[in-house]
Amino acid sequence: QVQLVESGGGLVQPGGSLRLSCAASGSTLDGYTIGWFRRAPGKEREGVTCINTRTGFLRFVDPVMGRFTISRDNAKKTVDLQMRRLQPDDTAVYYCAAVKYAEFGCPLNPGEYTDWGQGTQVTVSS
Secondary structure, eight states, X not given: OOOEXXXXXXXXXXXXXXXEEEEETTSOOTTOEEEEEEEOTTSOOEEEEEEETTTOOEEEOGGGTTTEEEEEETTTTEEEEEEXXXXXXXXXXXXXEEEOOOXXXXXXXXXXXOEEOOOEEEEEOO
């Protein structure tokens, strides 16, 4: 198991940017597959993007394609979610999750992940 901590949420105007970070408390994320998920008010949790740190495979859902990027920051030992051109529909609590994934890719089904952070609020509003 790994303890995950998200940071970087906040309030941003439409069209703005935010960068979220996911860190492992007392450990590293090496070898883990990391997913970013979000839960908007009144909606189910949904996958946003994921990265397999072992193979480098990345995956995004269509609504964030071209606006969000996921990357590893080796110096900070984090997996970051850079969000650009944010829209009110992006408002949600964002969670990172981790799993030791044996396949080449990465899943966006939350049920595949074993460890979760506490979440960080992102609000996009003018």
